[in-house]
Each structure stands twice: as structure tokens, then as C-alpha cells.
Amino acid sequence: MAIPPLKIAHRIRPKSMKLRCIQEAPGRVEKLRVMLGGLIRHERIELNSHRAAETRDYAERLIQDAVLYGPHHKRSMEMASFWLKEKELVHKLFKVIAPRLENETRGFTKIWVLADPEKTSYEPGGLPGVHYKNDWVALEIKNNPLPPIRPNPTPHRSLYIPNLLLAAAAASIA
Amino acid sequence: MVKKATIFMKFVNGQVSRGYCVNRITLTNREVIAKRNALFSEEQERQAALVRRVEKIRVKYTGIPKECTMVMNKSISTPADCLRHLPERMLQLSVLAYVNGEPWDMSKPLEEDCELNFAHFKDFDPRKLLTVNKAFWRSCSYLLGFAIERSFKEDHRVLLHSWPAPQIKSGSFVYDAVLPLENWEPNDRELRALGNPVRKLQPEKASFERLEVEPALAKEIFEDNPYKHSVVDSFAESTENKKVILYRCKDHVDISRGPMIGNTGFIRDFGVASVHAFETGIGLVYRFQGIAYPSAFTMSPFALGVLRDRAKIMNTTGLPNELNRAPGDSKSESTTEAEVPDTDDENEQTTQAHKAAQ
Numbered sequence: 001m002a003i004p005p006l007k008i009a010h011r012i013r014p015k016s017m018k019l020r021c022i023q024e025a026p027g028r029v030e031k032l033r034v035m036l037g038g039l040i041r042h043e044r045i046e047l048n049s050h051r052a053a054e055t056r057d058y059a060e061r062l063i064q065d066a067v068l069y070g071p072h073h074k075r076s077m078e079m080a081s082f083w084l085k086e087k088e089l090v091h092k093l094f095k096v097i098a099p100r101l102e103n104e105t106r107g108f109t110k111i112w113v114l115a116d117p118e119k120t121s122y123e124p125g126g127l128p129g130v131h132y133k134n135d136w137v138a139l140e141i142k143n144n145p146l147p148p149i150r151p152n153p154t155p156h157r158s159l160y161i162p163n164l165l166l167a168a169a170a171a172s173i174a
Numbered sequence: 175m176v177k178k179a180t181i182f183m184k185f186v187n188g189q190v191s192r193g194y195c196v197n198r199i200t201l202t203n204r205e206v207i208a209k210r211n212a213l214f215s216e217e218q219e220r221q222a223a224l225v226r227r228v229e230k231i232r233v234k235y236t237g238i239p240k241e242c243t244m245v246m247n248k249s250i251s252t253p254a255d256c257l258r259h260l261p262e263r264m265l266q267l268s269v270l271a272y273v274n275g276e277p278w279d280m281s282k283p284l285e286e287d288c289e290l291n292f293a294h295f296k297d298f299d300p301r302k303l304l305t306v307n308k309a310f311w312r313s314c315s316y317l318l319g320f321a322i323e324r325s326f327k328e329d330h331r332v333l334l335h336s337w338p339a340p341q342i343k344s345g346s347f348v349y350d351a352v353l354p355l356e357n358w359e360p361n362d363r364e365l366r367a368l369g370n371p372v373r374k375l376q377p378e379k380a381s382f383e384r385l386e387v388e389p390a391l392a393k394e395i396f397e398d399n400p401y402k403h404s405v406v407d408s409f410a411e412s413t414e415n416k417k418v419i420l421y422r423c424k425d426h427v428d429i430s431r432g433p434m435i436g437n438t439g440f441i442r443d444f445g446v447a448s449v450h451a452f453e454t455g456i457g458l459v460y461r462f463q464g465i466a467y468p469s470a471f472t473m474s475p476f477a478l479g480v481l482r483d484r485a486k487i488m489n490t491t492g493l494p495n496e497l498n499r500a501p502g503d504s505k506s507e508s509t510t511e512a513e514v515p516d517t518d519d520e521n522e523q524t525t526q527a528h529k530a531a532q
Contacts, residue, residue, distance in 0.1 A: 161342060
């Protein structure tokens, strides 16, 4: 049976992730288990963007299988009990999270880019030129009971004076 | 019966002094500028002297990096003074102040306890962004007048007329002026020279000073310019406290409803793109068109070239109703910004202008 594709755009990394794990691949798996366990338990975790993207793929797969096939599906249950070391989390995945996200169409998780913690004095971004150098994000399961994260303000670039002028010039030429 | 006296300025040992004369004499451009500047300074000092007792007000700053409350002087402290207590980055960025949610000039004194915030050219609030953009375009028009008055020789009397409400999408800011020249078509060198006085202002960061004066004084200031003189009354009627709002940048004084940007340091690559002559009820009027952009942005020479090319085409903003009427005519919807309320709907005005052009 073909495995259904994920509902999120898969992130392709063109270069090596430079993982510094002493146990190499098995150590990485262990780390992923820890992060997935944290995500299912707390429903929102903060971590760097590489780990968040990697964890997100696995979390999406687990939740999607749980939503599609339910707890009586053998492969889904095997997968869940491999990645989630604690049995109560497997229970939470199938009985709490999967029913809650049944109607989600655009992925079950979300990544929020957070401000550089050292520059929080210049947030929430009234100023232009705030950069998220510290690579710090929040990974969360959708529809969680936690207070929502305030989205970063979106710049209105089309109203900047050079853009207004260039748009008007383009319209006059066409 | 005594004839009404008119005031003129004398140059005595290089200093400007005030005298009275029965007969009006014609002053040169430079003397007119000095006279307006002197009268403005005089009135500014008089108004400052009216504040006898220093009272304190609490100004609540609600922006970034964090909220705070400043204790400032009533009728003396301006938003620009408040900025000095904030991080330097705010000083570099802030273009326009917002007091209790309303746009407020950087140089306008605060009158009571208030909430203060600032706006800049990349603001996240689109409404603030539009106001800041218009203030920039208006200030550029104002400075175009500054450049025109200082670019001609003394034997050419320059009479500034007006500028239309800011229309960024029209591609250029505009100032109309009456010159004692016929069939003048400036070459590239002259156009470059026209922009020079303002380009020199950018590193100076000269601030725009705001002053509200009685119509009688405004008439005295603009008595050498019949066009400005004639709009004083209608301007005063349209304001709440029946006063005329004047702005001064360096020694240039002009009428405008404002608000203006904080200082001239925000203006980059100011240039006069073209000058067009057109016939009106008052005779031949020259329309000066310029282009500039805020220092918060960078533009490639190619993109800027596209904008400059477009600014060479005649800008018809504010023209259709005005072509055959003299300014100050009570029936006319004058092109003077003083009489045209700033509408938020830029598109509407531009399309009207385009229709008129067709």
C-alpha cells in the first residue's frame, strides 16, 4: 500500500546539516525521539530551525497516520510506539490529538519564527531591519489549548515610496 | 489722512533692520527671503516669550523598545525633544510624530498630557505609512519652492504660486511659480543646478519649524507675493483657530497645512526633472517637477532613471479646474494645497487628473 504524501511542503536541504552527534545516526534517532516526545506532550516546543524542520516531518507523518488509520492499524501503532517512548504519549496521539485534527487540510503542525532573544527589546517589530539571527523557532501542534503566538507584523512593501513610484511608472508605460 | 505704512527691510552693515516707508519699494529675491525670515523669527520669539511659567506635562511613549513616561515642559517641549530620551536608532528613523493617534509635526510643542508615538517610512501600519508618504511628498514640494527662489539671479523676480495636494502616483512633486521669462526651456545643466540647493540640505538635516500666526501677520510676511497674499484669508477661514500655518526650513517660509517630515536628512537624490510653461488667467506659469525618494531606501540607477524619465512628462495634478482662474478667486477650487483638503483616496484624484489630460 502506497504511503500518502505529507500535507506540508517537504523541506529540501541542499547541504549537509553538520550534525555533531557522537553516536551518529542512532544518536540522531534518539534525539528525534526526545523532541517528538516533547512535542506530543507539551504541544509547543522551542528549538532551532533545523531540528524543528526535521522533527516536523516525523510529527506530521505520525499524526497523519493516526488520523487516517486510527489505533487499530498495525503499522501506525508500530511507528508510534517506536518514536514515542512513553506509552501515555501514544495514547494521547491516537485519542486526543488525532480526533482534534481530523478536519485539518494544510498540515497538523506549524512553525513560528521567533525574534532573536538578544534583541527582544526591539520587538514586537516596530522597527525595520530586525533579523532572526539566532535561528530560533517555535514548533507547535495546531488547535492547541496554549495562548496563541502573536504573528510578526507584515510589512506593506507595496506602499513604500519607490514601489509606489515604480508601479505607477509601469502602469503608465503599459 | 495718513497713508497706510508698509514695512520693508533695510540692510545696514550686513544686518537686517526693520523700517517703515510710505511708498512700497520693490525688493530683490534675497531681500524678500531675509524679510520673511526676520518676521518669522520675530513672531517665533514673541510666542516663546508668552510662555512665562514652565509647567510640566506627562508624555506617555507607547512605542518600542519599551513603553515609558517622560516629564516634559508644557508648550515648550516638542516630539523632537522627546526623541532625545529614546535610543539613537529611533532618532535616525522617526519621520513623523503621532500624538494621541493624530499626526503631529516634530517641531510642534506639546500642549497637554498625551500619548506619543512615531512613524517611519517602513511602518507596519498602512495608514501611518500613507500619511508619512504624503508628508514626504509635501515636504519635497515645499523644498522645490526653496530651490526655485534661490536659483535665479537678482534681476529675475521669482513669485512662488502654489503646489497641489501630494499625489505620489503622479510620478513627480510639483511647484508652480511665476517667472519674468518667456519661452524658457531649461537645459540639463540648468535642471541639475536647480536641484543643488536642496541636495546640499541633506547632510545638514535642517528641521522644519512650524508656526501658527494671525492672518494679518501672514499678509505682512507675504506682501511681496500677490499669490500667497491672496490665499491667506481663505486659509485662515478653513483652520480651526482661524490662524495661518507657516513652515520654515533654513530661511525659507511658506504656507502649508502640513504635516511635514522631521528634517531634510530624509530626502535622497533630490532632483528637478523638468519645467513646463502653461498659460493661465494670471499669465504664464511655470510648473517645476521634481523627483526624490526617502533615505530609508536605496534605488538602482536604472530604476531611478525610469522614474526621472517619467517625471519629464507634464504632471497635470490639480490643473483641470485651475487653468483659467486666478488664485484666491473665491469660486475656484484652487491648486493651492491650503485650499484642497488632503483626500485619502489618491486613486480618485489621479484618475480625475488623467481624464482631464485626455
